[in-house]
Amino acid sequence: MTKNIGIGLLGLGTVGTGVAQIINSPEGRHPLTSRVELKRIALRDSKKIRALSIPNKLITEDAWEVVEDPDVEIVVEVIGGLEPARSLILKAIKSGKSVVTANKAVIARHGEEIAEAAISSGVYVLIEAAVGGGIPIIEPLKQSLGGNIIQKVTGIVNGTTNYILTRMAKEGADYEAVLKEAQSLGYAESDPMADVEGLDAADKISILSNLAFGGPIKRASVPTKGISTLQNRDVDYANQLGYEVKLLAIAERLASNLENNSSLPLAVRVEPTLLPTGHPLAEVNGVNNAILVEGDPIGEVMFYGPGAGAGPTASAVVADILNIAGIKLMGGEKTSLDPLLSASSWRECHLAKPKEILQKNYVRLIAKDAPGVIGQIGKIFGSHNVSIQSIVQFDASEEDAEIVVITHKVFKGLLTDSLSEIQQLPEIKQIAAHLSCL
Numbered sequence: 001m002t003k004n005i006g007i008g009l010l011g012l013g014t015v016g017t018g019v020a021q022i023i024n025s026p027e028g029r030h031p032l033t034s035r036v037e038l039k040r041i042a043l044r045d046s047k048k049i050r051a052l053s054i055p056n057k058l059i060t061e062d063a064w065e066v067v068e069d070p071d072v073e074i075v076v077e078v079i080g081g082l083e084p085a086r087s088l089i090l091k092a093i094k095s096g097k098s099v100v101t102a103n104k105a106v107i108a109r110h111g112e113e114i115a116e117a118a119i120s121s122g123v124y125v126l127i128e129a130a131v132g133g134g135i136p137i138i139e140p141l142k143q144s145l146g147g148n149i150i151q152k153v154t155g156i157v158n159g160t161t162n163y164i165l166t167r168m169a170k171e172g173a174d175y176e177a178v179l180k181e182a183q184s185l186g187y188a189e190s191d192p193m194a195d196v197e198g199l200d201a202a203d204k205i206s207i208l209s210n211l212a213f214g215g216p217i218k219r220a221s222v223p224t225k226g227i228s229t230l231q232n233r234d235v236d237y238a239n240q241l242g243y244e245v246k247l248l249a250i251a252e253r254l255a256s257n258l259e260n261n262s263s264l265p266l267a268v269r270v271e272p273t274l275l276p277t278g279h280p281l282a283e284v285n286g287v288n289n290a291i292l293v294e295g296d297p298i299g300e301v302m303f304y305g306p307g308a309g310a311g312p313t314a315s316a317v318v319a320d321i322l323n324i325a326g327i328k329l330m331g332g333e334k335t336s337l338d339p340l341l342s343a344s345s346w347r348e349c350h351l352a353k354p355k356e357i358l359q360k361n362y363v364r365l366i367a368k369d370a371p372g373v374i375g376q377i378g379k380i381f382g383s384h385n386v387s388i389q390s391i392v393q394f395d396a397s398e399e400d401a402e403i404v405v406i407t408h409k410v411f412k413g414l415l416t417d418s419l420s421e422i423q424q425l426p427e428i429k430q431i432a433a434h435l436s437c438l
């Protein structure tokens with residue numbers, strides 16, 4: 001009988017269950033699917049009732065048994081979190097096993113260590129499910145777009161927050177209630193703060209940035225703002241002014257020509273951002289994600305689809321498994337790794353200082369409803385070279401007015417300097433919101 005490729009599954013939660021379901025029902029799928037076989041499965045609590053029945057002999061509560069099992073050739077890590085996930089991945093690599101993981105937290109922080117270990121052991125670590133759920137974006141960046149100079153990657157990369165923002169904007173749904181719903185649908189991280197505070201999106205944009213620009217950035221230094229402090233008022237005003245608000249993750253190069261071997265400056269950030277209605281990302285709703293890649297010579301290309309959930313994520317995990325299984329079955333062990341599939345860093349990159357970033361801004365000020373206030377605000381912005389695209393007054397109460405300013409593109413440093421001066425005006429009660437705009 002021809003040999004099958006043994007899979008060791010670490011985790012049988014939302015994603016692990018989806019993966020097991022695909023592997024156990026190969027009919028109608030690519031023929032390679034029937035050549036992979038679940039050999040061992042690790043979970044935390046073997047007494048838990050599961051959505052699918054798995055023979056007891058495959059199950060263990062000791063994840064190390066899976067990575068050490070000689071019948072396991074590919075380890076699939078869908079436990080999540082940093083440890084023991086990192087150590088299990090490294091152990092699998094050291095034992096000569098290729099790894100597939102959906103764990104963006106571990107890859108964003110320990111990706112370099114893991115990639116180096118994989119190269120020296122001659123194995124693959126594939127991560128398609130780590131960004132964008134079911135959307136193919138990792139392999140396209142590594143392979144299909146390899147001939148481009150990438151300028152910018154702009155993404156809605158967190159399904160939970162996009163689901164929450166959409167339900168709030170379209171139905172006025174309650175934040176806490178929709179978050180619970182996203183958890184019950186299997187979209188949220190085990191600690192959903194990672195979603196709503198933007199940390200998950202920051203992990204993902206760090207990974208995409210590395211692939212797009214060729215070198216890692218310090219994950220801990222990525223400026224990150226989530227949606228937990230976003231106010232309905234700003235979403236309403238943005239809508240009235242012709243914008244949608246989305247949690248965007250952006251990575252862009254700030255230098256077109258580089259001297260040999262000099263480090264590439266990048267602007268990378270995660271924050272709620274206003275997008276003009278009609279922008280392709282403004283129409284991305286619910287759990288869907290989308291990643292807009294701008295490159296030379298391709299221009300713009302957008303990847304769109306379900307960004308979280310069992311089925312879509314398992315689809316990406318299984319694609320990686322099949323990629324590795326195909327190599328193993330076709331060529332046996334190769335003497336060297338496919339350089340595009342294994343993807344290592346080839347350039348140094350660094351984060352630019354926030355004040356060097358050029359962007360449009362939305363600012364909401366609460367001011368005394370008195371003559372001349374808008375004039376004074378305009379004068380201060382002008383003195384800092386901040387050009388105003390629009391300024392609108394909304395009524396906040398009998399004595400107060402809310403003034404919403406949209407600026408043209410300006411260096412962030414000039415904007416923050418002008419806001420510090422505006423805050424000193426006696427008529428200004430509060431700078432109530434400051435969001436970026438595309």
Ligand code: NDP
Pocket residue numbers: 010011012013014015016042043044045046048061062063077078079080081084102103104105129130133186187188189190307308309310313
């Ligand atoms: P779950 O919490 O649903 O599942 C985690 C699984 O890991 C559970 O089966 C749990 O066991 C098991 N587990 C946890 N710790 C251990 C341990 N120390 N030893 C053995 N088993 C352990 O998470 P998800 O499936 O949602 O997510 C898994 C990974 O996929 C995460 O990295 C996540 O970020 C990523 N991901 C998730 C997506 C999603 O939509 N959910 C989308 C894209 C990526 P038990 O069942 O007994 O508790």
Ligand code: HSE
Pocket residue numbers: 130131132133157158159160161187188189195200307308309
């Ligand atoms: N919690 C993540 C999200 C899962 O909501 O996007 C997919 O990575």
